[in-house]
């Protein structure tokens with residue numbers, strides 16, 4: 001957004017509570033690599049220039065990438081400046097920080113979608129001697145006691161952590177709710193390449209049938225690694241990870257799981273196959289069939305006939321629980337009345353329901369790719385155009 005505002009000669013400042021790339025520095029585990037290939041972090045006027053476009057950045061490389069971008073575009077970043085409140089003032093906004101106040105006619109909220117881990121309420125019933133961690137504070141298996149681990153959630157974070165922790169010698173059980181399976185490589189190309197060329201990532205918020213639902217869809221079960229493994233439940237099962245259904249509660253030292261595991265996995269296979277069919281149809285329409293391997297499908301997710309509905313934590317040696325159950329944004333500092341009943345910002349494609357206020361970086365904000373690094377550029381171009389029109393008085397009300 002800073003680059004787009006500078007291109008449009010809009011005077012601005014970027015307030016950051018930590019350093020540039022703060023979330024990548026402070027909220028990610030040691031072994032994490034981006035699940036998007038190197039080529040797929042395209043920012044306005046900036047992209048990957050190395051010799052491994054299909055590789056996956058580790059955290060150090062991701063931080064350097066974003067730092068370099070901030071330098072190249074001369075982004076006016078004020079680091080170590082935490083916004084403590086934002087309120088309406090004089091037809092604009094008063095932005096209070098721990099380093100003084102700013103007055104501004106417009107504000108872009110780009111504080112991230114993943115500030116606070118969403119932990120289910122049932123966690124309160126967990127025995128106190130069980131160690132619990134969330135992905136932003138998890139660094140490596142060495143933080144965990146010896147013994148079994150229950151990973152709750154089977155999207156990208158949950159499956160990656162289950163894989164790493166099981167390989168550390170701690171038996172892992174993974175509790176599986178809604179998730180979306182995807183092959184890392186399809187017909188010889190990365191799945192992200194297919195989703196990019198076939199326009200899946202560009203699908204707009206005003207083109208989908210149910211945008212509320214689309215904004216809640218979990219991340220694809222993908223991981224970035226040198227050998228391009230498909231990290232799905234079948235791989236975890238083959239390693240010895242145990243699958244159980246969605247966590248329903250804890251009672252008398254036992255974890256209780258819903259009986260929906262088989263259905264959830266069947267639904268996930270169905271959605272994956274639907275995505276692959278979209279890709280196949282696009283390849284045929286565009287005459288690419290001859291250039292790529294023929295269409296194929298993965299074997300269905302294997303689930304035992306009657307997965308357990310209870311697990312006695314002590315008897316099965318489970319000593320820690322990882323909550324890989326998603327995130328929500330933190331708007332505790334936002335004093336402009338724009339939150340809905342769920343505490344999310346009311347907006348239309350990033351144009352917030354309050355004149356002069358804009359939102360970035362949320363799931364399916366304007367496009368399917370909006371919450372990816374690769375999605376920021378197109379959204380920032382659109383929203384900065386709107387912002388300029390607003391400043392010029394061409395749009396009286398922002399919605």
Ligand SMILES: Cc1cc2nc3c(=O)[nH]c(=O)nc-3n(C[C@H](O)[C@H](O)[C@H](O)COP(=O)(O)OP(=O)(O)OC[C@H]3O[C@@H](n4cnc5c(N)ncnc54)[C@H](O)[C@@H]3O)c2cc1C
Nearest residue numbers: 016017022023034035036082083111112114361371372373
């Ligand atoms: C575990 C994980 C893995 C991911 N992997 C990928 C991937 O492989 N590829 C990909 O494209 N995307 C990935 N993402 C999504 C990724 O987070 C986004 O693509 C990207 O970080 C969004 O950038 P952002 O600037 O909108 O949000 P963030 O990176 O969250 O940045 C928000 C910034 O706002 C600052 N901030 C927050 N509150 C305040 C305040 N009150 N005052 C001042 N500053 C504040 C924060 O310090 C932070 O630096 C991943 C996300 C997670 C959680």
